[in-house]
Structure formats: structure tokens, C-alpha cells
Amino acid sequence: MVQYISHRLDASFAALSDPTRRGVLEQLGRADASISDLADRFHMTLTGMKKHVSLLEAAGLVTTEKVGRVRICRLGRGMLETEAAWIDQQRRIWTERFDALDAIVQELKQGNPT
Incomplete structure (x- = not known):
């Protein structure tokens, strides 16, 4: 299961890395x-857009769908739900780390090292 999610995230983030x-x-x-419409809109060849x-x-x-x-072309179902969940998890982890760092900095400013 973890390998599937990892592969999915790799594919999604690689696809999202391009501005086009x-x-x-x-x-x-x-x-x-x-x-064809997308190729025209983005001023590129049909092969490039494909x-x-x-x-x-x-x-x-x-x-x-042909x-x-x-x-x-249509948006896929459940678009970016797995990716958003992964980003939220990472955000929580980093928020906790920064909150802990803020607490240490405040203690040091008050002259009360732990």
C-alpha cells in the first residue's frame, strides 16, 4: 500500500512540476x-500536447475518451485527494516542529533554558 501511494505521489508531483x-x-x-483545443490554447503542437x-x-x-x-480530456476523479492528504500530514509535522522551536526560543529569551 505504501509503495502504491509513493508511486502515485511521485507521478502526480512529476506531472504537476510543469507549468503547461x-x-x-x-x-x-x-x-x-x-x-486539439488544448494544443491551440497553449500554442503547441498536437504531438506535444498529447x-x-x-x-x-x-x-x-x-x-x-475518444x-x-x-x-x-476531463479532470480525473478524486483529483489530488491523496496528494492533499500527504501535504496536510507534512504541514502538521512541520507546524509541530516550529511550535517546539518557538517554545525553546521563548525560554531562551526569558533566560530559562531547559
Whole structure:
């Protein structure tokens, strides 16, 4: 289970590391779009956009469906829930660490080292 989550996080964060792919997700958040429409919107070749969409699809962030001769892209289900949970867990850990550090700094300022 841990390996699956780790692989999923690796794929998601790798997909999110590119500004074009983040832009595609933002666009699909507003409306479904064909790969051709996305390529036009981002001023890139159809082949280039297919590569971006393939990475997003492999990460589970986007789904595609062939309708006639057109491939329609949609946001994936449960998008970023696992990733958000991981980020929240890391945020809690670091908040606790910084709170403990703040307490030590306050003690040192008051001249009461532990």
C-alpha cells in the first residue's frame, strides 16, 4: 500500500512540476476540452500536447475518451485527494516542529533554558 501511494505521489508531483500541465488542469477545471483545443490554447503542437496529457493521465489527474475522431480530456476523479492528504500530514509535522522551536526560543529569551 505504501509503495502504491509513493508511486502515485511521485507521478502526480512529476506531472504537476510543469507549468503547461498545471495550466491544462486549470483549463479542464473550467470545461472539458479536446487535445486539439488544448494544443491551440497553449500554442503547441498536437504531438506535444498529447505527451502532456499522457503524463497527466498516467498520474490519474486526467481521463480521456475518444468521441468519434476527437479525444476529449476531463479532470480525473478524486483529483489530488491523496496528494492533499500527504501535504496536510507534512504541514502538521512541520507546524509541530516550529511550535517546539518557538517554545525553546521563548525560554531562551526569558533566560530559562531547559
